[in-house]
Amino acid sequence: MSRAVDTDAISDGDLFVAPDGDDDWSGQRASPADDGSDGPFATVARAQEAVRERKADAEPLPQTVWLRGGRYPVTEPLTFGPEDSAPVTYAAYPGERPVIDGGRAIDGWEETTVDGVDVWKTTVSRVADGEWYFRQLFVNGQRRRRPRLPAEGYYEIADVPYDRDELWNVEGCAYAFTTDDAPLDQWNNLEDVDALVPHRWVQERSPLTEVDPDAGRVETAFYAKMWLQGDERLAFENVFEALSEPGEWYLDRETGECYYVPVDGEDPATAEVYAPEPAQLLRVEGDPTTGDEIEFLGFHGITFRHAAWEYPARFDDDRLQAPAHRLHRDDDAATSVQAQFILPGAISLSGAQNCRIEACTVEHVGLYGLQLAQGCRSIRVVDNEVSDTGAGGLKVEGETLDGPRERRTGDNRVTDNLVHACGRVFPAGVGVLARHTFGNTISHNHIHDLYYSGISCGWSWGFDPCVDRDNRIEYNHIHDVGQGLLSDMGGIYTLGVQPGTKVRGNHVHDVACYDYGGWAIYTDEGSSHIVVEDNVCHDTNRQTFHQHYGRENIVRNNVFAHGAEGGVALSRTDEEQGQGFTFERNVVVTDGEPLFLGGYGADLDAEDLTSDLNLFWDRSGDDPTFAVPDRDSETGTGRDRQEWAAAGHDRHSSVADPEFADPASGDFSLSEDSPPSEVGFEPIDCSDVGPRR
16 A cells, blocks of 8 residues: 555644554554654554543644554454544545454365365364354455355245234244245254245344254244244255355354355465454444533544344344334344344444544445444434445434433434445345434435345334434435345335425335335335425336325425336325325326326325326326226226326326436436426436435
8 A cells, every 4th residue: 555645634643553553652653663662553442542641631632543554453343432522533544444354364274075065174263162153254355155045046934833813023923934845954053054034024034943854844043023924935044064156155163164165266375264253343332311422533434344243132242232222122033123223333323423434434244334323413424335234234213202302313414325235144224224313314325236125214103203304315326226035115215204304306226026015215104294306216116106104295296117017106095194195296107007006095086195297108108097096906997097087186297208318228317398397397317316526
């Protein structure tokens, strides 16, 4: 790395840390003196101590603690508390890349064979001694997977031996299932084998406790929190007997022997192999209930790499607990109820105000990348890259209405971040999850390559009062989410009453569910008083917009195009709900599918929604079907335009080709005099979507 530096960025009194430093030095030199008498510190912890000493002695504080390039190994998270409050930034030395690394090098590899498969093998003494066990391995910067049965795809669960009607949240009733097609066996280290069961909007992950190959019966350590119906998919991970494919690895807990099937071109003498030890790398912790917040701390340009994962039910270590409240928590469940919200971030802030995480990288971690937890206010999370996470990318979460006001979280900025390759261990992780929080700006982020929702905002099912309000979700680019693994998800997903929340100017596309719920924008249970406007949404494998139930939302001036099952869906209305949403000045394009679909409790009458001044087009060339009131009815018929208008809808709307510039390539721009302008539609400029330079 270059040692050139922008001298204007360094101030008198700044401190320095370097891998070749010494904690007995002053830390006031960027490089060691020629005679070895002075130089930078060796550890961030020593620099942190020096800042505290200056505060205690009323001496001038450094503006910046500069970290020189290189690795800074950690075995536990760096922790900052209220005593560290100071306008100090821990930053990458200009032009260099410091790495806070929780990985341990795994070396000593020898080439051998296992059941005819060429493998590398080494013995990890700390594992053999019972001091450590790891579940992730990274080779030359790439995540490698544990052996899986089947290698691709899934088996099926045949039956569940309990009363399925009594399953929801009933502890102890779903510890077992049977399967007819999985080749069960008394596998090596059976209790280290995980059963993976994806269904609906989560994937259960639970270690095995017993298998009966003759009966096809499997018992697990944690119970299934979701409604097992006996037809779910099933896979087994970490089966030693399945070790065969390049890139697979296995760790024997009893012997400490680690096996790896190399990828072509890898050399055991030169490969960089790491396994993570701590689950978190940085914790910034204040206590807002006592007035002991941590303030004014910044982290800039630092890479945080290699962190472990643990099962949600086993977070019994205070260092690993998600600081948010425990609503829907169950210590014996195989998954969080939704979005894997229990899992903390590799970087975690709580009780923090006016702090910032900027231009940092979080990669190769097992949980969420970063979280703002209870009592976080006015935090900037800007211009970061979060990738290769076990769960989701970024979380913002706070206390409920029932908890102490001081622990509520809001007024934060999560902008211009790149979030991708998430959900590698827990697929239900969300790109950006905002729950029990208010006044946040979530904007200009690029979110892609994950298996559940891109952005999720809100955490109340139904119309009860809640903390969530005034959140701005705007100008985000969200695509390639879902990828056919889970259901009931969306590019942007909302829950509960959220007055003042706006979903605006986003570009959402390529959303694919497994069974149901591949929607671009999804206002789910109780979503109310939300404005959805100026979004471009296209190419989903269900509808492009879906409201389950809610009230008084406004959906205007959006493009909804190329939904594989239609344009817009409304599942349910009732007397408590009243009108679901107002739909005006939108462009909806389908291909032989209906423009509007009802559901199990919506007739799409005037009381359900107001729709007018829209432009519709069916690119199949047929006259569009305007509405199918009950999408599940075998005898239901679609309404044509006259019948739809007679129900009170779209009397002033148009049917015409909108003349998009190049919709096949994702360009939905319009000329000023294009047909949508006739209904008052204003062209949407997507050039400012995603991170700004």
